[in-house]
Amino acid sequence: MIPISITKNTASRISTFDQNNIAFGKIYTDHMFVCDFEDGVWKNARIQSFEAFQLNPATSALHYGQAIFEGMKAFSNEKGEISLFRPRDNARRLNVSAERMMMPSFPEDVFMDGLTKLIEIDSKWVPNVPNSALYIRPYMFATDAYIGVKPSDNYTFCIFCCPVGPYYNKALKVKIEEDYSRAVRGGTGYAKCAGNYAAALKPTAIAQSEGFDQILWTDAIEHRYLEETGTTNIFLVLNGKIVTPEKSDTLLQGITRDSVIQIAKDMGLDVEERKISVDELVEAQKNGTLDEIFISGTAAAILNIDEFGFKGERFAVSADGPNKISEKIKQHLLEIRIGSRADIHEWRVNVT
């Protein structure tokens, strides 16, 4: 195990933090965890003040895109306990992304050690108002100062945190995308790499200019099968049955997606993982068998979609009501996250 040095920030900004008024992604805690990859090994693991990096203008991540990240959350409950939700799954997925992008894997035990120490040190920043959490951003980028396309020899791994309120606070309107593509077979869709998100910005902006909140991506070959939204996985409830696109190398294998499937099964509900065509979705909306559409992700948790657009037409979907399957699963998930429901799959990791 790599030892972690700790240098505390002597000018904490915690007194400026108002947990009842949190702007998503704009406030950072006092510390960050950093580790360097040099000479083929991870070294200099440290917790230090949250501060700017000094970068050479030729830093290869900025040119050739070896940059990957994760997103996870820490939650505080009424008893003041702080816990993480499935953090080892984020560590593993980071390494799946690293493998695809020719980056070194980051040791899972150092990830967990650095992460838990960081959250302990910055524990006052974990909000304890409803629907809020500490968002945690682990990431890695190539740091060679080198112009030429090759895997970098040097990397920085970092984790920083920001307190957050709800990501979206209403049901979403999504546009089923038929022109642009997010990921193609053999590509990087399953990796959480920076470039995937950059490539989505333009089609997302077009969808937003048309009055949608997000894109619902389809496969890149035929634009016929549903994949995921820009930041979440997707589920349909068809005649009481939960259906979600099957895993493939074109979609991010969401940890929330996996949790939803497990919770649904624990609740005795059937879940089908299979191809879902746009035609099937439109047909179900028209013949009344589309009960719900919902999305799943760390940032948004579980949220309904109340409208989808396809070929210029808009289709309404029912998005509220106490008997919604999505609402029951969401409640179940939130209770496990904060520790008010038995954690039978050992998803929670307590920090303090």
Ligand SMILES: Cc1ncc(COP(=O)(O)O)c(C=O)c1O
């Ligand atoms: C493209 C994409 N799909 C799905 C997800 C949901 O993944 P998770 O549930 O692990 O947050 C995310 C969020 O990381 C994402 O960016």
